[in-house]
Amino acid sequence: MAYQFDWSIIWSEPYFRWLIIGLIKTIEIGLLSWIIALPLGIGIGTLRSLPNKACRAIGAIYVEFFRNIPLLVQLFFWYYAIPPLLGTRISRLPNLEWYCAIFGLGIYTASRVAEHVRSGFNSVPIGQRFAALSTGLSQFQMFRYVIIPYGFRIMIPPLTTEFLTIFKNSALAMTIGILELSGISWRINEYTFHGFEATTAAIGGYLIIGLTIIFLMGQLEKRLRVPGLMRRE
Amino acid sequence: MKEETPIIEIKNLSKWYGDFQVLDDITTTINRGECVVICGPSGSGKSTLLRCINGLEDFQKGDVIVDGVSIKEISHTKEIYKLRSRIGMVFQHFELYPHMTALENVTLAPKKVFKIPEKEAEKRGMELLEKVGLREHAHKKPGELSGGQQQRVGIARALAMNADIIMFDEPTSALDPEMIRDVLEVMVDLAKGGMTMLVVTHEMGFAKAVADKIIFMDEGRIIEQEDVETFFKNPKSDRAKEFIDRILVHI
Numbered sequence: 001m002a003y004q005f006d007w008s009i010i011w012s013e014p015y016f017r018w019l020i021i022g023l024i025k026t027i028e029i030g031l032l033s034w035i036i037a038l039p040l041g042i043g044i045g046t047l048r049s050l051p052n053k054a055c056r057a058i059g060a061i062y063v064e065f066f067r068n069i070p071l072l073v074q075l076f077f078w079y080y081a082i083p084p085l086l087g088t089r090i091s092r093l094p095n096l097e098w099y100c101a102i103f104g105l106g107i108y109t110a111s112r113v114a115e116h117v118r119s120g121f122n123s124v125p126i127g128q129r130f131a132a133l134s135t136g137l138s139q140f141q142m143f144r145y146v147i148i149p150y151g152f153r154i155m156i157p158p159l160t161t162e163f164l165t166i167f168k169n170s171a172l173a174m175t176i177g178i179l180e181l182s183g184i185s186w187r188i189n190e191y192t193f194h195g196f197e198a199t200t201a202a203i204g205g206y207l208i209i210g211l212t213i214i215f216l217m218g219q220l221e222k223r224l225r226v227p228g229l230m231r232r233e
Numbered sequence: 234m235k236e237e238t239p240i241i242e243i244k245n246l247s248k249w250y251g252d253f254q255v256l257d258d259i260t261t262t263i264n265r266g267e268c269v270v271i272c273g274p275s276g277s278g279k280s281t282l283l284r285c286i287n288g289l290e291d292f293q294k295g296d297v298i299v300d301g302v303s304i305k306e307i308s309h310t311k312e313i314y315k316l317r318s319r320i321g322m323v324f325q326h327f328e329l330y331p332h333m334t335a336l337e338n339v340t341l342a343p344k345k346v347f348k349i350p351e352k353e354a355e356k357r358g359m360e361l362l363e364k365v366g367l368r369e370h371a372h373k374k375p376g377e378l379s380g381g382q383q384q385r386v387g388i389a390r391a392l393a394m395n396a397d398i399i400m401f402d403e404p405t406s407a408l409d410p411e412m413i414r415d416v417l418e419v420m421v422d423l424a425k426g427g428m429t430m431l432v433v434t435h436e437m438g439f440a441k442a443v444a445d446k447i448i449f450m451d452e453g454r455i456i457e458q459e460d461v462e463t464f465f466k467n468p469k470s471d472r473a474k475e476f477i478d479r480i481l482v483h484i
Binding site for chain 2: 125127128130132134135136137138141145146149150153224227
């Protein structure tokens with residue numbers, strides 16, 4: 001029997017409500033884990049750019065550890081492996097999967113953010129450091145007024161990609177039982193056997209999130225644009 | 234008549250990058266108010282020498298004394314910041330801060346190092362931009378200026394700290410011929426105004442016009458240091474002779 005399309009299920013209750021709830025959860029997971037990933041990544045990336053060897057080593061260990069293990073394995077680790085070791089108060093925490101997903105995704109993404117931050121600072125030409133120091137600025141002032149504002153502008157495009165990726169990676173949260181957008185579309189398929197329509201709805205949801213981010217980051221980039229420095233076609 | 238008060242004394246300075254010796258037993262003195270031109274083939278250590286004078290690079294042997302202060306002694310202390318503010322520096326590739334306007338480039342260090350109030354720093358910054366002929370471009374970013382204009386902003390930035398000495402590291406090498414003149418004119422004015430200048434350049438016209446002394450370097454060593462006329466008319470070494478021939482006649 002040929003597949004019978006029924007697009008109305010997307011708009012019918014309770015599935016429409018489910019999809020909206022899933023979409024909101026995806027946005028929440030993405031934003032909350034980004035709130036962890038961005039400052040942590042900036043911190044780790046800055047550690048890796050400092051002259052101090054111990055600082056650089058700490059940064060390197062963090063990055064190489066978290067970016068070389070599959071995100072799925074990391075989520076399983078935080079959700080299945082760690083809580084039992086911490087006693088029943090933690091392992092029976094309501095919404096434990098929620099905290100694990102946000103935490104896991106956040107610290108994983110931080111390792112990727114750190115790499116972009118480091119390479120951003122590294123792409124500031126050495127002459128800029130010489131220029132700043134030659135006028136009598138201290139190392140700290142040089143970082144504060146020259147290297148950071150210059151490097152940050154170089155980092156915007158790769159950080160935009162990372163910000164997009166965090167929403168896409170949030171789909172893995174369904175594997176530890178969170179009904180975010182992907183999980184919801186899977187569940188609608190189970191209830192209605194209309195997987196095509198349900199998945200299409202999820203695809204639409206991800207596109208809305210992604211295109212919104214691209215638009216917003218484009219605005220930010222335009223506002224910070226510096227003539228002669230990084231031109232994006 | 235210039236009084237002979239040494240402001241920079243370089244004493245047996247040697248520096249290595251790993252096994253490679255970039256500076257080999259450099260000894261020379263620069264007096265207050267002098268304009269000294271340093272020339273020599275690329276890779277001869279000229280730029281490195283400048284960066285050793287204001288402590289941007291470490292050296293392994295010898296010392297540099299700037300106005301009685303030993304760079305070796307202060308190079309890893311906060312004192313070096315103060316000393317650097319007294320030595321302006323102008324770069325081959327300008328190295329203006331691209332995210333700041335011309336005026337902000339000039340006023341950053343006075344505001345942050347000397348804590349000069351914004352208004353006052355801007356007033357002085359505008360005067361300096363006027364001096365290099367760029368008053369009307371004060372609020373443009375470096376990317377909106379031509380190379381020659383950028384380099385003149387670079388000079389204004391170096392002057393903004395009221396430095397005693399200005400070092401120029403091939404200031405015209407990255408410029409188109411017609412822009413070179415604008416930059417050289419500013420430099421000639423400075424030299425005539427009595428600024429102590431240390432200029433790495435191959436602009437021999439500039440050297441002939443204002444230099445008090447020429448230092449010729451090759452392979453990390455000072456081969457000759459002479460007054461301008463002697464250097465061009467009677468170079469002592471064959472290498473200097475060859476170099477002069479090559480840079481004066483391009484083909």
